[in-house]
Amino acid sequence: MAIKIDVQKTYEEVEIADKIYRMYLNDEKLREYDKVFRKFRKESLKMSERDYSxxxxxxxxxxxxxxxxxxxxxxxxxxxxxxxEKVYADTGKSLLVMADIIMQLMEVVGKRMQAFKKREKAYYTGK
Incomplete structure (x- = not known):
């Protein structure tokens, strides 16, 4: 009898303003996300330091x-x-709200990665 191995889905579904979006989490996408997240963090810091007044x-x-x-x-x-454009329209065209949504999406990716790392550590340490 074959042993059944569960395969995790390679995406997370997120709901934003009653619309479902699929965020892919395969290796290629995760590399792309890492790169764009670093750029976003750098730009966000730069933006927050500006004195618009x-x-x-x-x-x-x-x-x-x-x-x-x-x-x-x-x-x-x-x-x-x-x-x-769909999400931006749903925020009332607010870049401030968009920034919050992006941070939440970044958390989704981070939580998925942490869950994997936790399972991996438990496997290797027996804890």
């Missing part, structure tokens, strides 16, 4: 465009093509 209207618009573009690339990678 001292910027001209033109500088503020340029900064907003930059924020939009980085968030666009992250969401499109995580949730698939044409997902950003």
């Amino acid at each position: 001292k910027m001209t209207d033109k500088e503020q618009k340029a900064a907003e465009k930059e924020n939009y573009e980085i968030m666009y690339s992250v969401v499109e990678l995580l949730l698939g093509e044409e997902s950003f």
